[in-house]
Amino acid sequence: MVYNLPEELRYAKTDEWLRIEGDTATIGITDYAQDMLNDIVYFELPEVGEDYGPDDNFGMVESVKAASDLYAHIQGTVTAVNEQLEDEPEIVNADPYDKGWIIQMSIEDASNLDALMNAAEYAAYLETR
Amino acid sequence: MKALEPTLYDKSVPDRKGITLPELDVPLSEMDAALLRDDLALPELGELQVVRHFTRLSQLNHAIDLDLYPLGSCTMKYNPRLNEDVARLPGLAALHPLTDDEGSQGALALMFQLQDWLAELSGMTAVSLQPAAGAQGELAGILMIRAYHQQRGDTQRDIVLVPNSAHGTNPATVTMAGYRAVELPSDENGDVDLNALRAACNDQVAGMMITVPSTLGLFEAHVLEVVEAVHNCGGLMYMDGANMNALMGVVKPAELGFDVMHYNLHKTMSTPHGGGGPGSGPVAVNEKLAPFLPGPIVVVDEGADEDEEAPRYSLQMPEHSIGRLKAFHGNFGMHIRAFAYMSIYGASGLHEVSKHAVLNANYIRANLADTYLIPYPRMCAHECVISGQIRGAEEVHALDISKRLMDYGFHPPTNYFPLIVPEALMIEPTESEDKATLDRFIDAMKEIAREAREEPDLLLTAPHRMPVKRLDEVKAAKELVLCCKPALPPSAAAGN
Numbered sequence: 001m002v003y004n005l006p007e008e009l010r011y012a013k014t015d016e017w018l019r020i021e022g023d024t025a026t027i028g029i030t031d032y033a034q035d036m037l038n039d040i041v042y043f044e045l046p047e048v049g050e051d052y053g054p055d056d057n058f059g060m061v062e063s064v065k066a067a068s069d070l071y072a073h074i075q076g077t078v079t080a081v082n083e084q085l086e087d088e089p090e091i092v093n094a095d096p097y098d099k100g101w102i103i104q105m106s107i108e109d110a111s112n113l114d115a116l117m118n119a120a121e122y123a124a125y126l127e128t129r
Numbered sequence: 130m131k132a133l134e135p136t137l138y139d140k141s142v143p144d145r146k147g148i149t150l151p152e153l154d155v156p157l158s159e160m161d162a163a164l165l166r167d168d169l170a171l172p173e174l175g176e177l178q179v180v181r182h183f184t185r186l187s188q189l190n191h192a193i194d195l196d197l198y199p200l201g202s203c204t205m206k207y208n209p210r211l212n213e214d215v216a217r218l219p220g221l222a223a224l225h226p227l228t229d230d231e232g233s234q235g236a237l238a239l240m241f242q243l244q245d246w247l248a249e250l251s252g253m254t255a256v257s258l259q260p261a262a263g264a265q266g267e268l269a270g271i272l273m274i275r276a277y278h279q280q281r282g283d284t285q286r287d288i289v290l291v292p293n294s295a296h297g298t299n300p301a302t303v304t305m306a307g308y309r310a311v312e313l314p315s316d317e318n319g320d321v322d323l324n325a326l327r328a329a330c331n332d333q334v335a336g337m338m339i340t341v342p343s344t345l346g347l348f349e350a351h352v353l354e355v356v357e358a359v360h361n362c363g364g365l366m367y368m369d370g371a372n373m374n375a376l377m378g379v380v381k382p383a384e385l386g387f388d389v390m391h392y393n394l395h396k397t398m399s400t401p402h403g404g405g406g407p408g409s410g411p412v413a414v415n416e417k418l419a420p421f422l423p424g425p426i427v428v429v430d431e432g433a434d435e436d437e438e439a440p441r442y443s444l445q446m447p448e449h450s451i452g453r454l455k456a457f458h459g460n461f462g463m464h465i466r467a468f469a470y471m472s473i474y475g476a477s478g479l480h481e482v483s484k485h486a487v488l489n490a491n492y493i494r495a496n497l498a499d500t501y502l503i504p505y506p507r508m509c510a511h512e513c514v515i516s517g518q519i520r521g522a523e524e525v526h527a528l529d530i531s532k533r534l535m536d537y538g539f540h541p542p543t544n545y546f547p548l549i550v551p552e553a554l555m556i557e558p559t560e561s562e563d564k565a566t567l568d569r570f571i572d573a574m575k576e577i578a579r580e581a582r583e584e585p586d587l588l589l590t591a592p593h594r595m596p597v598k599r600l601d602e603v604k605a606a607k608e609l610v611l612c613c614k615p616a617l618p619p620s621a622a623a624g625n
Contacts, residue, residue: 001523036551038526041606064602065545090603129551 003031003126006097010113011122014071017097018116020107025074028101029061032126034093037063043085043092046103050078054112058103061092072105074112080104133596134185141172147179189596191540192403197566199493201512201543201555202296202344204374204396205403211473212399212466221465226457230443237442240458241427243468244411250479251370251390252381253413257422257447258459263371264298265454266391266410267338271306272451273389273414273421274336274365280449283363286335290359292321293549294343296369308335315549319345319505321355330362340369341382342510344547346490346555348375356386365389365417373397374559375487375511378480382413389414398467409463420448425458485560486511489567493556496571500578504550512557514550522581525588527552530577532591532599537573 009017015033019026034040044060052058057069058078081103084091092100107113117125132139174182191198198205216222224236244256260266271289278286289303292313300310311329316322321339337359342348349355356366368382368390374397376382382390394409395402402408414422425444444458458464474482487510494503494513502516517527531541531554543555558567580587590599 038528039603041603062606064606066548089607 001035003035003123004097005031005119005123007119009097009119010116011119011125012071012073012116013125014069014073016071016073018073018113019101020113023107024079024104025076025107026101026104027070027072028096029070029092030122031096033068034096034100036065037061037068037093038065039063040089040092043089043102045081045085046078048078048081052076052078052105054115061089070102073116074105074107075109076105076107078103078105133189134182137172137174137179137182138170140174140178140182143173145173145175147174147176191535193561196538196540197558197562197570198403198540199542199556199558199570200540201346201514201557202371202546203403203543204371204393204511204557204559205540206374206396206399206559207561208399208401208466209470209473212469215469216462216465226461234439234442236458236461237427237444238439239468240461240464241429241442243464243471244427246471247392247411247413250377250381251392251413252383253390254383254416255419255422255426255447256411256413257424257426258409258411258464259423259426259454260391260410260412261455261460262395262406262408263369263391263393263410264302266393266412267298267302267367267369268305269412269423269451269454270367270389270391270414271302271308271336271338273412273418273423274367275306275308276421276449276451277365277418278335286333286364288333289335289367290326290329290337290364292339292343294319294321294345294347294547295338295340296344296371297546299338299340299369303338315345318350318507319343319347320350323351323354323358326355326358330358330364332363334359334362334364336365336367336388338367338369340372341385342372342375342512344372344555345505345514345550346509346512346557347505347507348510352385360386370413371396372511375483377483378476379483383415387415389418394463394467399470400463400466407460407463409460409467411459421451422447423452423454424450425453482560483511486558489558489560489562490556492564492567493558493571497574500575501554511559512555514547514553514555516550517544517552517554519578519581522578522585522588525581525585527554529588529591530554530574530581533577533580533588534573535592536594537569537577539570539573 009019011017011030015030017028017030040061040063042062046058052072053075054073056072058072059070061068061070082101193205193207220235224233230237240258244258247256248254260269287309288311289308290313291299291303291310292315294315303310313325313329314322341352359366365388366386368387370390370392373392389412391410391412394400395406400409424446426447427442428445430441430443490509490511490513494509497515502518504514504516517530519525527544531544534541545553546555547553
């Protein structure tokens, strides 16, 4: 199985991606994650203004197969939440990197990003699973 | 969509009754009007219509009484009919739960004997039959561990270790008990990663919950090292006994060093489940935790002279009990059935049960090894986990295999659990099945693998021979209609 792993994103072992633009990170789940989860039916999402640390889970994704925690991986404050996921969580299956973004956070400590993988490293990590 | 069997509300006929009460021969007692409600619409049917309704529903269902039910981790074994005979004895079935100890000595003796047998089978010191199901047994266990630490003034402990091959209820239990669950990875053999465990052990650890055998169907190879590591940092060990069907008479959890465990009587001891049970999840503990058991438990009254007459039993709250978990005495009807089952088999028979459960699972594993990927190809316990990824049929998933199995007359295995195996199918045949049934199942699994390669649509659109076709699970999960709250039938609506 070949997964779509955009070059410009950072990846986490827990299968989130982060798109870094200035001091803002957009966070979603990877093509691999949506494929493993199968049909997504529900997201539990945070409120704008909530603070999270790198090890915190900020929400939950539920599919017909399983429920999984979502991790922030950075220290920061939620600045936007994808409201469309409330009624149409399935857009994450269809388009995990664009329409299927989950939240945006401010980046308060750029050193958090060092622990994340690039696309090639994440692809190699998927090979080991 | 036309319903296969309409609901009782759909079948309701205004003013139809199952029972006609005789004329009152005493004055009508006035009831407080505030206690009466007219918005409760109950269906109105005769007894025969109700019997037919539930009989038809039962015919739409799969049951262990029809064929193999290999739902992994659920131990869907045969429920012996003798259990039901015993549970219906009037002296047990008609006993009022408020009957005092003196008037319920027989029932108390049964519970005492069951406590004692479960203690012996686990090697533990004491047992409480209070928990109503496995998850409540887990909660009782972790609450006892917490009470134990707190009584010693060891209050900084706030985490419980849980391997990623544990039952899904384990981290939920930890959270409900006020602790934080820390997940431990498995190594390449499916055992707990010992290095990760040792790194996680410190004075914050209240204990560890581990399912033995694990949800991979594997007996933890380093279980003694795991127990030692957690004990060395002051934590206590909880064994999730949901998979006890592999261990009876083989090994006693207390002798492995566990401090507390729960049984699932509705799994291991053949009390019925799958239709809502009810379950029963007794907890067994060693001396450290005995004072904290949920209660009341049954004890032999001190002072009675056992040489002269039968012992006297009474209910007693353990000294530092975490309290009640259930009204009255737990699910007593299940205690009766478990008692009957253990009486039928005896110690050597229960050992045979476990040996045959393990043999049957390994027979399936060995016979499917050429057809399906077995992620952990070693001797399994009472269940085996295979992967539903079929070479040459990439579009087919575990779910499709399960749906197709229904066309062959079998209940599907557990799907997509444990989470650490992609496309997991967890197969637990139990000891109840003979070789011919296992062979039919193996043949069906092989035939389905062939179909997956040659006629994948057959799987992707399965089932084909069931009362309903493939159900829309996404719609079912997204559009929750939790109750069939009916439109008021005409008679009730007229009263509003």
